[in-house]
Each structure stands twice: as C-alpha cells, then as structure tokens.
Amino acid sequence: MNxxxxxxxxxxxxxxxxxxxxxxxxxxxxxxxxxxxxxxxxNKVILQNIADDLRARLPPDAMLPSETAAHHKMQQRARPTVHVDSFLYSDEQMDTLCEEGAMSRNYCLSCGSFRTAPLEFISHSFSATELQFLFQNLLPDLSGRTLVDVGSRLGAVLYGGYVYSSASRLLGLELNEDFVRLQNDIVHKYKFSDRVQVLHADVCTQEVLLNSTDVLIMNNVFEYFMESSEQVRAWMFIMKSFRKRGSLLVTVPSLHESLNALQVVLQPGWVEELPVDYDVYLGKDTDPEALRQIHLYRIL
Ligand SMILES: C[S@@+](CC[C@H](N)C(=O)[O-])C[C@H]1O[C@@H](n2cnc3c(N)ncnc32)[C@H](O)[C@@H]1O
Structure with a gap:
C-alpha cells in the first residue's frame, strides 16, 4: 500500500x-x-529493498571487473579469501546460498579429499545491523552536521545515515566510477538526493571538504584498494587535513591497527579515542566481534 x-x-x-x-x-x-x-x-525494510536492488545489479561476490587492484590484493592473501558483502547478504541468506551450493564456507586442501579448511570471509560494506549501531548507538544527534564516508562503494553508510540519522548532509567519496554510478541510481530511485551526494573523487584531493566535515567514516578504506606506499600517503593526508576541533572520526579497524601495519606514527595530539558501549543487542544478526572493530575518535 502506498x-x-x-x-x-x-x-x-x-x-x-x-x-x-x-x-x-x-x-x-x-x-x-x-x-x-x-x-x-x-527503515530496515528500506535498507533491505536497496540491498535487493543492488544484488540484482552485481555479481555474487559484489566486486566489479574494474577493481583490478582489489582482485589482486585478495589473491595475495595467505589464506584463500572471498568477499561476501554484509550489506547485501545476511548470515541467513549466506546459509541458504551454501545449502544451495552457490557458495561454500570451506575450500579443499587436496583436491577430491574430505580435508577442507574454512575460507576467510571479508566484507567491504557495513551490515544493516552495524549501520544501526553506528547511527543509533555510537554517534550523537547529527542534526545540522555533515558526514563524509570515505570510499562509499555501494553507499551503505549513506543510506543508513539517511534512514537512521538527521545529518543534514551525507557525502560519499568513491574512487571507482562504476560504484559512483550505482550509488547515484539508488539515491535517485529512493529520493535521497535532498541530503545525499556522491562524488567521484580520491579523498586526497578533498582538503577543503575535510576542513568542514563533522563526522568522517573510514571503514577499512585503503587496505584492499591501494599499495602500501599510497596508503601511507593517504593517511598522512587525512591526519593533516581532517582538523576541525570536536569533529568525530569512525574507523574500522582501530587507527592503531591500520597505522601500525604501515609503520606510520599516529600524530600526537590529533585525536583522542572515545569510549564505546558495545554491549547492545540489535537483533539476531548482531555480531559482537564485528561491532568491536568499530572505533570512535574526537579531533582535538
Ligand atoms: C571497504 S570499502 C568501504 C565501503 C563503505 N564505506 C561501507 O562502509 O559500507 C572501501 C571503498 O573505498 C574506495 N577507496 C579506496 N581508496 C579511496 C580513496 N583514496 N578515495 C576514495 N575512495 C577510495 C574503494 O574503491 C572501495 O570501494
């Protein structure tokens, strides 16, 4: 009924x-x-409808042929790793796909034998439950605030921000033009354009925007998409440009973990980490381990 x-x-x-x-x-x-x-x-139904639309337009692993660097990085992993996008597939849907034989949780150690080992799964998007946690539990009221999602990909953070928050501006920055087009189609279809905008841009060109950003979201943006030297350059840029006092930074994983892996020193006096209450139940899809990967910082 309309x-x-x-x-x-x-x-x-x-x-x-x-x-x-x-x-x-x-x-x-x-x-x-x-x-x-x-x-x-x-709100959940809206996000599920968007996920249905996106699944219909993407291959099962939700990765595009144009993502050459990301495909290459996945192949370099020590353990066989597959991408299952958590915004598109709930655990239940994943179980169904495994039962139907369309997906597997294991790989064979020596072909034809029963010696199998679990595959490693990664998701390049937040799940709907993580988005609910982000906007209803982690972040304060965002009325009048500008939120920027660095590497907005399918746009999950932007749609979640639209339905779960009052942020006046939700801006996605995305390097891959195909994903920008996909997000713009969704923004248009669901009439989100009064608050949502997607830019085809490298975050490292957005100094002016970062200066006026109130909330910056960085969900594992660089690790799978850039070489180490480029990642170092991008983090140095973020630490130099995202400086508005009191602004919030959300990262997955922690800054400590991302920067240590690249041997980059966290600039002293840039941010303080804020305490987060992870002890929330948001329904049967809640994954406490995934929530604990989400960290919150305030710019000093
Ligand atoms: C892990 S996905 C994040 C998805 C989304 N933010 C979410 O949480 O659902 C990272 C995305 O960042 C994009 N990306 C990587 N480096 C970037 C950069 N320097 N500027 C803009 N986007 C970038 C990639 O193309 C990829 O789509």
Missing part, C-alpha cells in the same frame, strides 16, 4: 470512530511512542 492509499484507509477508519474519541486517537497517533517500532522496521 502513502495515498494508506491515507484514504485511515480517513475511512477515522470516520468510523465515535466523534468524542477522534481527538484522543489523533493525539495518540501524533505523540505516542507505541508506534515507533513501525518506523524502525520500515
């Missing part, structure tokens, strides 16, 4: 309510929080 049809039904229902009770009912609809769960479910 909004116009629902309004008609509601009017018909209100006509049946005794006149002395109508005011009470309208007040309840407007002010009670007993209907909030409907909104929440609706």
């Amino acid at each position: 909004c116009v049809e629902a309004k008609l039904e509601l009017q018909q229902l209100l006509n049946k309510v005794s006149p002395s009770e109508v005011r009470k009912l309208l007040d309840w609809i407007k002010n009670s929080d007993e209907l909030d769960h409907l909104l929440l479910d609706n």
Whole structure:
C-alpha cells in the first residue's frame, strides 16, 4: 500500500470512530511512542529493498571487473579469501546460498579429499545491523552536521545515515566510477538526493571538504584498494587535513591497527579515542566481534 492509499484507509477508519474519541486517537497517533517500532522496521525494510536492488545489479561476490587492484590484493592473501558483502547478504541468506551450493564456507586442501579448511570471509560494506549501531548507538544527534564516508562503494553508510540519522548532509567519496554510478541510481530511485551526494573523487584531493566535515567514516578504506606506499600517503593526508576541533572520526579497524601495519606514527595530539558501549543487542544478526572493530575518535 502506498502513502495515498494508506491515507484514504485511515480517513475511512477515522470516520468510523465515535466523534468524542477522534481527538484522543489523533493525539495518540501524533505523540505516542507505541508506534515507533513501525518506523524502525520500515527503515530496515528500506535498507533491505536497496540491498535487493543492488544484488540484482552485481555479481555474487559484489566486486566489479574494474577493481583490478582489489582482485589482486585478495589473491595475495595467505589464506584463500572471498568477499561476501554484509550489506547485501545476511548470515541467513549466506546459509541458504551454501545449502544451495552457490557458495561454500570451506575450500579443499587436496583436491577430491574430505580435508577442507574454512575460507576467510571479508566484507567491504557495513551490515544493516552495524549501520544501526553506528547511527543509533555510537554517534550523537547529527542534526545540522555533515558526514563524509570515505570510499562509499555501494553507499551503505549513506543510506543508513539517511534512514537512521538527521545529518543534514551525507557525502560519499568513491574512487571507482562504476560504484559512483550505482550509488547515484539508488539515491535517485529512493529520493535521497535532498541530503545525499556522491562524488567521484580520491579523498586526497578533498582538503577543503575535510576542513568542514563533522563526522568522517573510514571503514577499512585503503587496505584492499591501494599499495602500501599510497596508503601511507593517504593517511598522512587525512591526519593533516581532517582538523576541525570536536569533529568525530569512525574507523574500522582501530587507527592503531591500520597505522601500525604501515609503520606510520599516529600524530600526537590529533585525536583522542572515545569510549564505546558495545554491549547492545540489535537483533539476531548482531555480531559482537564485528561491532568491536568499530572505533570512535574526537579531533582535538
Ligand atoms: C571497504 S570499502 C568501504 C565501503 C563503505 N564505506 C561501507 O562502509 O559500507 C572501501 C571503498 O573505498 C574506495 N577507496 C579506496 N581508496 C579511496 C580513496 N583514496 N578515495 C576514495 N575512495 C577510495 C574503494 O574503491 C572501495 O570501494
């Protein structure tokens, strides 16, 4: 049922309510929080619909032929690794695909034998549950704030920010032009363009934007997409340019882990890490280990 049809039904229902009770009912609809769960479910449904649309336009591993560096990096991993995008596939959907034989959790150690070992899975997107945690538990009220997602890929953070937050501007920066096109199609279809914008750009060219950013999201942006020397250059740029005092930085994994791997020193006095309460249950898809990878910092 669309909004116009629902309004008609509601009017018909209100006509049946005794006149002395109508005011009470309208007040309840407007002010009670007993209907909030409907909104929440609706947000999840919107994100699921977007995921359905994206799955229809992408191969099962949700990686594009144009991502040559990323394909190469995956092949270089010590253990066979496959990409399963958590925004597109829930654990339940993943189980179904395994049962159908379309996906496997194991690989064969010597062909034809029963000696198998678990594959390593990575996701290049936040899951819907992680997005809910990000916007409803981790970040403060974002009214009037600008949020930038570095490497917005499928746009999961932008859509999550649209349905779960009041941020006035949600901006995605993405190097891969095919993903920019895909995100713009979704933004257009779901009419998110009043608050969402996607730029085809390398973050390292966005000094002016970073200067005015209130929240910067960096979900494992560089590791799988750039050579080490380029990653070092990009982190140095972020530490130099993202300087607005009080702004928030969200990273996966921790800054410590990303920078140590590259032997880059965290600039003293740049950020402080803020405590996060990870002890939340957001439904059966909650993965406490994945939530613990999400870190929050404030610019000093
Ligand atoms: C792990 S994905 C992040 C997905 C998304 N932010 C999320 O959390 O769902 C990283 C993305 O960053 C993009 N990327 C890598 N380096 C970048 C750069 N220097 N500037 C802009 N985008 C970049 C990659 O093309 C890739 O799509």
